[in-house]
Amino acid sequence: MLCPRYMDLNEAREILAEMGIELTARQMKRAADKDIHGHRKLPFFIDPIDGKLKIEKGVLTEIYRRRQIDAQRQLQV
Secondary structure (H helix, E strand, O other): OOOOOEEOHHHHHHHHHHOOOOOOHHHHHHHHOOOOOOOOOOOOEEOOOOOOEEEEHHHHHHHHHHHHHHHHHHHOO
8 A cells, every 4th residue: 555645835836747737836826725715726735743735646646637537528529
């Protein structure tokens, strides 16, 4: 079983860049910040120990994989 790997905003941005998704630090922060309804675009959470926003690497990559699959399914009308 693989151990989860939790990343902060900068590490998550680097992982996305490796996947070809170039985001600025500001774009990444906006995706992690809560909107007026208290929802985040990406499932970041506040680490209870250091108080920083974190996300699990597998969750982040899975979100993009699912979006790609959904887009491909929409083409197959």
